[in-house]
Amino acid sequence: MIGYGFMGAAHSQGWRVAPRFFDLPAQPSMSVIVGRDPDGVTAAAQKWGWEEAATDWREVIARDDIDIVDIVTPGDTHAEIAIAALDAGKHVMCEKPLANSVAEAQAMTDAADRAAARGVRAMVGFTYRRVPAATLARDLVAAGRIGQIRQVRASYRQDWLSDAEAPLTWRLQKDRAGSGALGDIGAHAVDLSEFITGLRLQSVSGILDTIVAERPLLGEGIGLSGTAAAERGEVTVDDVAVFSGRYGSADGSYAPLGTFEASRFATGRKNALSIEVSGSLGAVAFDLERMNELEFFDATLPATEQGFRTIIVTEPDHPYIRAWWPAGHTLGYEHGFSHQVVDFVSAIAEGTQPRPSFADGLHVQRVLDAVERSSAAGSSWIPIPN
Template sequence: MSRRTLGVAVIGYAFMGKAHSQAWRNVRAFFDIPAAEQKVLVGRDAEQVSKAAEHYGWAESATDWQQVIGRDDIDIVDICAPGALHAEIAIAALKAGKHVLVEKPLANTIAESQAMAAAAGAARNNGIQSMVGFNYRRVPALAHARRLIAAGRLGTVREVHASYLQDWLADEAAPMTWRLRKETAGSGALGDIASHAIDQVQFLLRDTVTDVSARLHTFTRRRPGPDGVEDVTVDDAAWATLSLAGGAVASVHASRVALGRKNSLRIEIYGSKGSLAFDLERLNELQFLDATAGPAEEQGLRRILVTEPGHPYMDAWWPAGHTIGWEHTFTHQARDFLTAIRDGIPPSPSFEDGLQVQRILAAIEASAATPATVHL
C-alpha cells in the first residue's frame, strides 16, 4: 500500500476540514513522502460540501461517510467532524482496514476513547496506523524545545505554566454553535484548547500527569441560537494544577473569553539550569535561558528564531530566516502520518496518548465538580 498513491478522505469541511485539506494538498510539494491523493471530502450538506470540495482541491464530495470508508480507493480516513462523531467513524474506518487520523480531543468521553484505543490496537496488529491530531507537536519551535529539555539544557524541570487563551466568545451576543453544546462538543474550552496545553505539558517533558485540581466556569450561560435563546452547557474557561510523575508541577489555564487574546498558546518551563518560553502568536520564536552560561549579571532569556535547516521540519521550507505559519503544522502532521504508514511504524500521538489526555480532561471535570484533587 505504501508504494502506491494513497487515497484520502476527509470527513468534515468546516474550519478543521479546510486546515487538513490544505495539508493534503501541499504536503508532497515540500516533503519526500508517499503520494497521497485528495479523493473525497465528506459532509452532511450536499451543496455546501460540493462547493468546499471544489475550492479545497478534492476530486469529489459525498454525504455518506459509511459508503466512503467502504471504498477500495480510500486508504486514509481523516476525521474533522465534531467530537460526538469521532468514535463511531474511527472505529468503523479501522475495522474497514483504513488508516485513521482524528482531530483532538480523541472523543467526548473516556468510554468512547477506550473503545477507539482498543480498535486502534487491534488494527495496528494488521499494519493499520492511527493518530490523534495534536498539531502543535509539529510547531518547529516546540519540537526544538522538546529536544533542549531532553538534552538536559534546563536541568531538572520544576514548573510549567501553560495557557491557551482566545476571545471569540467574549461577546455575550455571539451565537450558539456545536462547540457550546455538551452533547456534540463534550466540553468547552477544556476539550477544545486546554487539551492542547495538557498534551504539550506531557509531550515537552516526556512525562505523565498523575493528579489534578481544577475549576471550570461558564461566564455566558445563554446564547442566541437558530431556534431562539439556548443554554450553554459547556465551560468558557478552565484552570487546573497538574502534578507529573517526574516531580514537576504544571498550571494550565484555558479561556475562550480572554479579550484581546486571539490564539495565544503560551508555555513557560522553568528548570534548575534554565528556562524556556513560547507563544503561538509568535510561532517562529523560542525564548531560552541557559543559567549555566556566564555570570548572572549577563544572563537573560534570548530569542531563538526557529528557521534554520537544522530545526525540526524546517529543511523542507524556505531559506533560513524565512518564517512559516500556523497552517504548516497540519502539513507536518500529514507528513509524519504518511511517513509512519510507509515505514510501518506507529505514529505519535497514538490513540492511547489521546486516551491519556481524555482521562486528564475527565479528572479536571470531576475535580471542578467536587471540588477536590483527583488522582488518576
C-alpha cells in the same frame, strides 16, 4: 476526509501542500471529501482540490481505493467513524480531543490496538506539537539543556466568545462538543506540556466556570438558523478552566507541578497558546502568537551573561524547516498541518506507530475528565488512571 469546516480547510491545506515540499515515502491522493450537505461539500471539494465529494461516510470507508480516513467532524461523531474505519482496515487520523468521553476514547483506542496488529495505524491530531519552535523546545529539554524539570506553566487563551451575544454554536453544547474551553483548547495545553517535558500528568485539581449561561439560538450546528434573535438557549459547557496538575517523575526524583488555564474569554488574546518550562539549568518558553520564536534561558552562563534569549526558529537545522524557505522567512499556522501529514504518512510507510497515538489521546481525555470531576467535587485532587 470526513468533515469540511474550519479544520477541513486546515487539513486540506496540509494534504495538498506536504507532498509538494517534502519528499514523502508515499504520495497521498486527495480522493474524496465527505459532508452531510451536498452543495456545501461539493463546493469544498472544488475549493480545496478534492477529486470528488460524497455525503455518506459509511460508503466511502467501504471503498477499496481509500487507504486513509481523516476525521475533522465534531467530537460526538469521532468514535463511530474512527472505529468503523479502523475495523475496515483504514489508517485513521482524528482531530482532537479524541472523543467526548473517556468511554468513547477507550473504545477508539481498543479499535486502534486491534488494527495495529494488522499493520493499520491511528493518530490523533495535536497539531501544535509540530510547530517547529515547539518541537525545538522538546528537543532542548530532551537533551538536558534545562536540567531537571521543576515547574510548568501552560495556558491557552482566546477571546472569540467574549461577546455575550455571539450565537449558540455546537461548540457550546456538551452533547456535541464534550466540553468547552477545557476540551477545545485546554487539551492542547495538556498535550503540549507533556510533549515538551516528556512527563505525564498523574493527578489534577481544578475548577470550571461558565461566564455566559445563555446565548442566541443562531448559527451552525443546532438546526435553528433563522430563529428570532430574542430566543436563547443554554450554554452547557465551560467558558474557562483553571487547574493544577502533578506530573510523574521520569527517574524517581522530584515530580513537578504544572498550572493550566484555558479560556475563550481572555479579552484581546486571539490564539495565545503559551508554555514555559523551568528547570535546574535553564528554561524554555513558547507562545503560539509568536510561533517562529522560542525563548531559551541558560542558567549555566555567568550571571553577567544570563537572560532569556530569543531563537528565531527558521534555520535549516531546526525541526521541519529545511523543506521550506530560506532562513528568516517565517512559517504560519497552516504549516503544522503539513508537518502532521509528513509524520503520519512516513509512519505508515515505515510501519511504525505515529504519535500522538490514540492511547495518547485517551490519556488526555482522562486528564480532561479528571479536571471536570475535580471541579464538581470542590476542586479536590483527582488521580488520573494509567
